[in-house]
Amino acid sequence: MCGIVGYTGIKNAKDIIINGLKTLEYxxxxxxxxxxxxxxxxxxxxxxxxxxxxxQLVKDVQPAHIGMGHTRWATHGKPAKExxxxxxxxxxxxxxxxxxxxxxxxxxxxxxxxxxxxxxxxTDTEVVANLLEDEYKKTKDMKQAIINMMKRVHGSxxxxxxxxxxxxxxxxxxxxxxxxxxxxxxxNMIGSDAMAMIKETNKFIEINDLEFLVxxxxxxxxxxxxxxxxxxxxxxxxVNANDISLGTYDHYMLKEINEQPTVIRxxxxxxxxxxxxxxxxxxxxxxxxxxxxxIVASGTSMHAGYVGKYLIEELASIPVEVHIxxxxxxHLPLISKKPLxxxxxxxxxxxxxxxALQLVKKHGYKSLTITNVAGSTLSRxxxxxxxxxxxxxxxxxxTKAYVAQVTLLALIANxxxxxxxxxxLELSKVATSIEDIISRKDQIRKIVTDRIVYSRxxxxxxxNLDYYVALEAALKLKEISYIQTEGFASGELKHGTIALIxxxxxxxxxISQKHIALNTRSAIQEVRAREAMTTIIxxxxxxxxxxxFIVSDTHELLAPLAMVVVTQLIAYYAALAKGYDxxxxxxxxxxxxxx
Ligand code: AGP
Numbered sequence: 001m002c003g004i005v006g007y008t009g010i011k012n013a014k015d016i017i018i019n020g021l022k023t024l025e026y027x028x029x030x031x032x033x034x035x036x037x038x039x040x041x042x043x044x045x046x047x048x049x050x051x052x053x054x055x056q057l058v059k060d061v062q063p064a065h066i067g068m069g070h071t072r073w074a075t076h077g078k079p080a081k082e083x084x085x086x087x088x089x090x091x092x093x094x095x096x097x098x099x100x101x102x103x104x105x106x107x108x109x110x111x112x113x114x115x116x117x118x119x120x121x122x123t124d125t126e127v128v129a130n131l132l133e134d135e136y137k138k139t140k141d142m143k144q145a146i147i148n149m150m151k152r153v154h155g156s157x158x159x160x161x162x163x164x165x166x167x168x169x170x171x172x173x174x175x176x177x178x179x180x181x182x183x184x185x186x187x188n189m190i191g192s193d194a195m196a197m198i199k200e201t202n203k204f205i206e207i208n209d210l211e212f213l214v215x216x217x218x219x220x221x222x223x224x225x226x227x228x229x230x231x232x233x234x235x236x237x238x239v240n241a242n243d244i245s246l247g248t249y250d251h252y253m254l255k256e257i258n259e260q261p262t263v264i265r266x267x268x269x270x271x272x273x274x275x276x277x278x279x280x281x282x283x284x285x286x287x288x289x290x291x292x293x294x295i296v297a298s299g300t301s302m303h304a305g306y307v308g309k310y311l312i313e314e315l316a317s318i319p320v321e322v323h324i325x326x327x328x329x330x331h332l333p334l335i336s337k338k339p340l341x342x343x344x345x346x347x348x349x350x351x352x353x354x355x356a357l358q359l360v361k362k363h364g365y366k367s368l369t370i371t372n373v374a375g376s377t378l379s380r381x382x383x384x385x386x387x388x389x390x391x392x393x394x395x396x397x398x399t400k401a402y403v404a405q406v407t408l409l410a411l412i413a414n415x416x417x418x419x420x421x422x423x424x425l426e427l428s429k430v431a432t433s434i435e436d437i438i439s440r441k442d443q444i445r446k447i448v449t450d451r452i453v454y455s456r457x458x459x460x461x462x463x464n465l466d467y468y469v470a471l472e473a474a475l476k477l478k479e480i481s482y483i484q485t486e487g488f489a490s491g492e493l494k495h496g497t498i499a500l501i502x503x504x505x506x507x508x509x510x511i512s513q514k515h516i517a518l519n520t521r522s523a524i525q526e527v528r529a530r531e532a533m534t535t536i537i538x539x540x541x542x543x544x545x546x547x548x549f550i551v552s553d554t555h556e557l558l559a560p561l562a563m564v565v566v567t568q569l570i571a572y573y574a575a576l577a578k579g580y581d582x583x584x585x586x587x588x589x590x591x592x593x594x595x
Contacts, residue, residue: 002085002099002589003027004179005196006068006160006170009187009217013067014058016189020196021051021069023244026394026583026590027099027192030079032071035086035095036064037167042095046084050584065217066168068160068190070097073589076105077122086162087126089133090117093164096132098125099192100156100177101594108152128153132161142166143227146173146212150225156351156594160190173212177593178349178377181205181213181220183234188215193373193591194237195244195392203234206375235375243391251582253395253480257568258438260403261431263390264561267407268427270389275424277415283384286366287412290340293318296356297344298325298592300398301405303472305344307560308409310465314557316416326595329355332363341367346393346401347591348376355595357381370408372401395583396590397480399568402472403434406561426555433552433562440549441569447548448573451535452506458483459497459527460567461490462510463520469510469560473567480585481574490523503531508570512539512551512559537566 003024007013017034032054033046038061045061047054051071070085077083085097102108105124108131113119117130131152135145142163150173158179161171172179172190182189182197182204190213191197194204205220207213211230214221222230249255271278287293293312295305302324309320321333325343329352341360345353348371357378360367369382372390379385388404407427414421437444452458458477460470467489474487488497490509501507507527511517517538524534536547539559543550551562575582 002073003071003192003196004068004097004099004158004160004190005192006172006190006215007187008066008168008170008215009184010065011187012063013065014061014063016200017067017069018051018055018058019199020191021054021071023195024071024192025051026396027071027073029584030072030074031081031084032069033084033086033097034058034067034069035097035162036061036067037162038062038064040167042088042092042162042164042167044086044088044095046081046086048079048081048084066170068097068162068170070160075101075594076124083121083123085125087121087123087129089129091133093136094129094132095162096125096129097160098128099158099593100175102128102153102157103155104153128157128159136163142171143214143223146171147225147227149173150175150210150212158192168216170215171212172207172215174207175209176351176354178591179207181207181215183220187217188220190215194239198237198239198241198244202237202239204237205232205234206380237375239392244394251395251572253397253399253572253582256393256395256400257565257572259391260400260565261434263400263404264407264427264431266389267404267411268424271408271411272424275419275422277411277419279386279412279415280384283368283386284415286340286368286384288416289338290318291338292336293320294335294339294341295320295322295344296325296328296341296353297322298350298352300402300472300475301344301346303468303475304402304405304409306468306471307406307465308413310468311410311413311557312416315413315420318416323356325350325352325356329359332359335365339365341365343367343369343378343382344405345369345378346372346388346398348373348378349591349593350378351593351595354378354381370405372404394590396585396588397476397571402564403561410558421555426558430554430558430561433554434565436552437562437565437569443549444566444569445573447535448570449577451533452483452570453481453574453577455483455504455506457500458485458506458508460485460487460508460510461493461520461523463490463516464513465557465560466510466512466516466520466563469563469567472564473508473510473570476568476571477574479588480571480580480582481578482580482586483574490520493523494526498526498530501527501530501532504533506535507532508535508537510537510563511542512563513556514542517542537563539563
């Protein structure tokens with residue numbers, strides 16, 4: 001979480017950093033701050049709230065040519081000015097911004113307190129600032145001070161650092177938290193992701209864990225933690241600055257929901273050729289040779305994994321297990337003889353999934369990352385990558401990435417099943433069905449205002465594939481409308497949870513699968529008998545005339561792709577009606593880069 005961007009060069013650092021922070025706001029947005037060097041002096045500005053507040057604060061600051069900014073997602077200490085970054089060391093020699101968690105900060109803090117260092121925040125970051133100052137005072141050499149600091153500190157960090165004695169240089173250190181260098185003519189940058197720098201450059205240099213950089217306007221030097229210089233070529237990113245603009249939409253979430261038919265069609269072009277799957281043959285043979293697939297993911301990506309499991313098992317009869325990233329990383333279940341591990345992650349940066357990947361690698365197993373971000377950490381660290389080609393997803397609530405993940409898993413499942421389905425045709429039907437749902441979004445908005453928005457809690461129910469959609473639907477509704485929502489297997493309600501059904505409790509049923517449609521309708525009767533406010537979202541071939549929203553038919557196995565869109569729009573309109581910040585819901589961040 002947290003976003004960092006730094007700049008040194010000919011232009012006004014302030015504008016570039018503020019713009020960069022705005023694109024990074026998705027990583028955390030409870031407070032922000034910026035440091036500039038002006039006439040050799042480091043000035044620090046911090047503000048609670050969104051980047052706009054910081055922008056106001058620094059509007060009259062004179063132009064500077066070097067600086068760094070930070071947008072925060074609080075880990076240690078509440079969102080308050082004193083906990084915002086940048087943090088400055090006791091004698092103001094070091095100023096730094098940090099993304100990550102320093103595990104042994106208390107131990108280091110106690111040592112530094114004894115030496116007379118002072119602390120004005122509750123953060124782990126301020127400890128690193130003082131530790132660096134202590135090391136710098138001993139060595140009078142910033143490189144050596146960083147080396148010593150990296151050997152002392154345990155945990156995850158991307159650090160942007162300024163030293164008062166070398167104020168024309170930006171330093172940066174990285175371990176287990178994303179950070180990239182941006183390469184320009186007459187300037188250089190550091191940033192948490194390419195999007196933060198894309199308006200200035202499309203040339204980047206990767207930074208590996210336990211490396212640090214010395215960045216001036218002309219040079220980027222890379223070192224390992226022993227101080228050995230490393231040579232690494234830059235790469236050109238195909239991220240386009242226009243992909244991250246809002247266009248005519250009010251919110252990124254709505255824009256991204258609307259992009260879903262295009263995402264499906266793009267994936268068809270990328271991965272299908274005349275009905276044949278165009279997936280790297282090595283990857284295909286790894287998947288085909290596996291006796292069991294293990295999908296590891298978090299949140300929405302995990303929900304896509306459940307649908308993938310269903311499709312692969314149903315179409316290709318290959319067993320698939322789905323695991324929560326944060327659980328899997330610390331307990332390996334019994335593993336089959338020839339496993340393949342599939343990490344599904346929109347961002348490619350989720351720390352929980354990364355810990356799991358490291359465990360898998362430690363045991364020598366092969367891994368495939370399915371991600372939307374080329375060059376992301378999980379992509380680099382797995383043996384293979386398949387890209388989602390969904391374009392940047394900015395809204396914290398994931399929508400088009402889910403649709404891309406399920407589409408790609410469907411393509412894989414079908415290839416494993418020797419192309420039983422004509423996916424060109426069937427996925428095109430899905431794209432059309434989604435377009436039809438979007439064209440009727442006012443109907444969904446009315447359902448929300450009439451039946452959902454004023455409730456404190458709600459339930460989504462469904463069975464089999466519909467249950468997996470219910471899980472994702474519930475996550476979407478709760479994360480942006482703050483209505484406490486649970487997704488339930490409809491048959492499971494009566495085993496306890498039905499006790500929560502009261503007069504007018506919204507229960508939304510997903511019905512798209514013929515063989516269990518009547519079972520879910522029975523569950524609806526049960527909750528109706530307890531005065532629940534039921535809403536039925538069904539697919540044409542299993543619909544009753546009086547269902548509340550009917551989705552045009554797709555192949556049943558692909559129904560989640562269309563059904564989920566209704567629930568995305570329900571969440572969107574619920575948050576809109578409540579006047580919440582749809583793209584940046586409270587307490588959340590887009591990339592969850594801390595465990
Ligand atoms: C859902 O809307 C969330 N943004 C969240 O659950 C997300 O899917 C999860 O944090 C995993 O992220 P990833 O796909 O980038 O790994």
